[in-house]
Amino acid sequence: MIKSIWIGLLDIIFPRNCILCRCYHPATGQDPLCPDCHKKLPLNTPPFCIRCSRHLKDITEESLCPSCRSRPPHFDEAWAMLEYQGPARDLLHRFKFQNKTSVRRTFAALFHAFKEHYVLRFPNAAMVIPVPLHPVRLRERGYNQAALLAACVAQEFNVPLKNDILIRSRPTARQSELAAKDRWTNIKGAFRIKNLDDIVGREIIVVDDILTTTATASEAAKTLKDAGASRVIIISLGLASCESCVITS
Ligand SMILES: [Zn+2]
Numbered sequence: 661m662i663k664s665i666w667i668g669l670l671d672i673i674f675p676r677n678c679i680l681c682r683c684y685h686p687a688t689g690q691d692p693l694c695p696d697c698h699k700k701l702p703l704n705t706p707p708f709c710i711r712c713s714r715h716l717k718d719i720t721e722e723s724l725c726p727s728c729r730s731r732p733p734h735f736d737e738a739w740a741m742l743e744y745q746g747p748a749r750d751l752l753h754r755f756k757f758q759n760k761t762s763v764r765r766t767f768a769a770l771f772h773a774f775k776e777h778y779v780l781r782f783p784n785a786a787m788v789i790p791v792p793l794h795p796v797r798l799r800e801r802g803y804n805q806a807a808l809l810a811a812c813v814a815q816e817f818n819v820p821l822k823n824d825i826l827i828r829s830r831p832t833a834r835q836s837e838l839a840a841k842d843r844w845t846n847i848k849g850a851f852r853i854k855n856l857d858d859i860v861g862r863e864i865i866v867v868d869d870i871l872t873t874t875a876t877a878s879e880a881a882k883t884l885k886d887a888g889a890s891r892v893i894i895i896s897l898g899l900a901s902c903e904s905c906v907i908t909s
């Protein structure tokens with residue numbers, strides 16, 4: 661009784677409006693999206709590129725997207741729940757630039773459903789690591805959105821979350837402001853490992869918010885593998901289509 665009065669009061673003080681359409685819905689107390697906006701999210705669907713999970717328009721024998729064919733990434737596999745377009749783009753923008761950290765709950769729900777539907781199982785994974793922000797960027801934003809998602813992944817797989825192993829060693833220009841070909845050079849050498857002993861021979865899950873060219877995820881995987889990791893799996897909320905990732909010049 662007291663609990664329901666308290667929840668009612670909280671509803672008045674902090675109305676549960678959907679962060680995309682702004683409608684009121686009681687379900688947004690748990691997940692910041694209303695059920696209608698949830699249904700409109702562009703889910704990433706098969707056929708998948710066997711390397712990065714990008715939706716393939718045409719099925720070929722090798723089952724690789726143009727990006728992975730032209731520049732094979734250093735990670736072993738990657739999985740993303742949403743195609744980065746329409747309402748998914750809005751959602752990720754609010755998550756990254758407008759302090760809407762509650763989007764992690766949308767991710768947790770999407771990831772659970774995706775993992776069960778496509779039977780993602782990583783029994784040998786030793787840890788979950790977020791793609792780190794440089795400390796200067798972290799101070800600007802106040803939170804690392806990839807770390808919030810990584811916590812959900814760690815909980816879902818019941819694997820330890822390690823925030824202090826992969827470090828951003830130098831600041832980089834924002835990937836989103838660069839052309840596809842410049843993103844690969846911008847991110848080169850941007851990471852380092854803090855504790856080598858923890859990762860030698862280990863299978864590691866790395867979490868990021870968006871994969872576009874896959875340059876950042878690939879560089880993180882390269883850093884971990886150069887330091888001795890046996891396998892690197894990437895998990896991300898959104899994944900851009902190949903039109904924005906292929907290097908044309
Ligand atoms: Zn809505």
Ligand SMILES: [Zn+2]
Nearest residue numbers: 709712725728
């Ligand atoms: Zn691919």
